[in-house]
Amino acid sequence: MRKILCTVGTSLLTNCRREGGENQEEFFLLSFIEKKGEALASAETNSLSRILEPGDQIVFLYSQTREGKICADTLQSYYEKKGVKSRIKEIDNLSYAHSTFATRGLKSLIDTLIEEIRLSRRQDIMPVINATGGFKAEIAYATLVGLIFKVPVYYIHEVFQDVIAMPSLPVDWDPSLFVEYGDFFNWISSEFRRKEKVARRLKELPGEINLFLEEDEEGYITLSPAGTVYYEAFCDLQREADKVMISDRALAYYKRLDSTVQQTFRRLLKRLAIEQVRKSYSRRVDTSDCLDYPFSRGTKERIFFYDDGEQVYICELARHGDNYEELLQKGVKRENYRNFEEMKL
Known part of the structure; x- marks a missing residue:
């Protein structure tokens, strides 16, 4: 059994409008999918039509926008009617607002993906990421999560319109920096830290650590989205080493x-x-x-x-x-x- 973690964009609404369908009610969007077929209706239905297997379940991860919610609700209803167990999950701060999207939205997406991966494995279910829908940055970071947490990632290539599969790699990443300076990473991840305090601690640490940090719009230093992925993977290693x-x-x-x-x-x-x-x-x-x-x-x-x-x-x-x-x-x-x-x- 697999759980497909599917990022959701707004291609369903966009494609429907392109065909002259301005009504955004679920009934009309479901009718549009039936009319156009899964391969043409949206990026999500197109990719799922290629990778969905009997017994799979789907979690639709959608942005904190009205359009994202409409598309996720419609997709859930469509697949539930097909007998596929589905649910939706909103990603906090993942919206069109640039400031929160870059500093908080992407990290919320990463946190949610990792949470669902851990839950799936506790339930003895194989997690799979379908990173076709959503913003371009979502696809990039969902792919990074898949590589580090050894989860297969699928997406539709824009030019060839074919599914690209990136299987989980039998290669371990090097956690040595996080092991050596775990106290700092635990400290920086526990709460928002003022730039001045972080700067004082960084004076004694190697410069590579800055690659995993970023400053938000309010002057706080936090783990970057990529830093969050690596830190959470390090936490998993620590939990397993008990x-x-x-x-x-x-x-x-x-x-x-x-x-x-x-x-x-x-x-x-x-x-x-x-x-x-x-x-x-x-x-x-x-x-x-x-x-x-x-x-x-x-x-x-x-x-x-x-x-x-x-x-x-x-x-x-x-x-x-x-x-x-x-x-x-x-x-x-x-x-x-x-x-x-x-x-x-």
Whole structure:
């Protein structure tokens, strides 16, 4: 079963008017679809006629405009009569007002798409994005959401009038910037921040972070639409990385630490549980068959671990100036660690 997340434009009204139909009541628009056929009636019906499969359901995402609501209502009624389970959802601030469209409308669209994708997966339903209808910018950002969240995206090519399918790619994006500076991204996303406050914090951070930020019309700095996509994908990675297996030795060492150092280790373990982070920030040392993490951070805390493709196993926790140098010299061998228990992060 699939759930098609379909952006809605106003081509149904435009095409109807072009044929001399000025009446915008649902009855007349439904009659127009029947008369012209799905391929000619609107961008949405045209694309859905090519991709809709038995058992699919549709969510029509429409702009905060009168025309968008009319088209979404009509499309829902049309497909409900065909026996296709459908519902509509308004996208806040997605309107013809330029200021709110750029800074808030697109982010509302992104938030809604991600919310529906997460809901679908919890329900064991495959999400699919049909990005044919709506503003051009909607198509671009809906496509970005699909690529990052591994959701197939469909749209009708304007010139060839054929469906272009972009399958979910088996390629992982690099979350290292969000992992390294997660505290900042959590802070900037939690509420609107004044430009002056953000500028003070950015002085200590790499310039690439600015690529994910924008200033709104009131002088607040927020995540840009693209920044929102990447940040929400990072949040999903964090939610999935919720546990590791820890050896009795590592756990005993952890319990002897004060609460501040324990919190530091928990943050590192949370990051380590993300596969892309393990690949980017771990190294193999000559004396061990475990990996050493993190090798590129200016931190005293270190972790010796391995993974079997399903679980991450923590053999030793260490600190420079304490036990790290000794462990590094004698080596950390997997065969010496047999007793592990689950540690929730």
